[in-house]
Amino acid sequence: MINESKHRSLQSYLIDQAKKINITLDGDKAKAIDSELNQVVDESRKFTDWYKKNSTQAELKIRLRPILEKYDLPILDLVFDEILRRAGNTSTPKSYWFVGASYGKGSEDQTERFITEGVWQNGYQDKRDELITFVTQLAGRFDLSYIKDKQLEDIDPFTVMGLFNRGITDDNRKAIAKELADFLDVDESVPDSFEGIPILNNQKSWF
Known part of the structure; x- marks a missing residue:
């Protein structure tokens, strides 16, 4: 079995997007925001195909909003879209279960x-x-x-x-x-x- 990593950091993305709207975001603050955002995302990950379902997406966006508002970052739509983009196109391995190719312990692999x-x-x-x-x-x-x-x-x-x-x-x-x-x-x-x-x-x- 192959395990998927928890998440990919959004720190650089947050800093870049803040810079585009003339907001200075230091590394420590970006790290704190990234941590809070990914706690919310990890809750959504519990559901199968979470990034494809409208109901899960809507709840996710609602929960992301207060985090970004707390840090005065008016980039909710951008962050939301980036999270979904990464979820749908991640290059990190995901967890899959391969149906067995042997007939029990000690048998020849098929x-x-x-x-x-x-x-x-x-x-x-x-x-x-x-x-x-x-x-x-x-x-x-x-x-x-x-x-x-x-x-x-x-x-x-x-x-x-x-x-x-x-x-x-x-x-x-x-x-x-x-x-x-x-x-x-x-x-x-x-x-x-x-x-x-x-x-x-x-x-x-x-x-």
């Missing part, structure tokens, strides 16, 4: 074969009953109504991987992903963030 043949196989063809039992129990614990009311006889891999890639809270996504990882013997820890990973429509999560 990455090269999967890429060459253009396939992905979960290695559980002979464990369907175990998988169905696990998914049924998981659906009961997390109240996944689209699954728990079904009498499962089989299930496809897209529905399985969609268990934690739906429009639910990030805490539930992490919890479900952790249980699935434990069931599949995935050694990597669950990502801190699912930012940038597309989610399923909750009403169309069953394939």
Whole structure:
């Protein structure tokens, strides 16, 4: 797993923008503003695709305003746009969870074969009953109504991987992903963030 850095400093950007409107902003003050701004941004980061959602953007802008007003910096729109620009075009690595390419501890890595043949196989063809039992129990614990009311006889891999890639809270996504990882013997820890990973429509999560 690759971890995303917390944030990129806005200090230089703040100083440059202040200078353009004839405001002198020293390094210490810019550092203090940067810290306060990023505390607010970090709160928004808890939500998947936060920088793309209108509701999250609106709340973010409301919370940024008093910080800039406190320091007499009338550059709210500029700072807001820069934060969203960086979030959408950041060159720092983000957290992703790669679906495993081996069939448990000690097994041979299948990455090269999967890429060459253009396939992905979960290695559980002979464990369907175990998988169905696990998914049924998981659906009961997390109240996944689209699954728990079904009498499962089989299930496809897209529905399985969609268990934690739906429009639910990030805490539930992490919890479900952790249980699935434990069931599949995935050694990597669950990502801190699912930012940038597309989610399923909750009403169309069953394939």
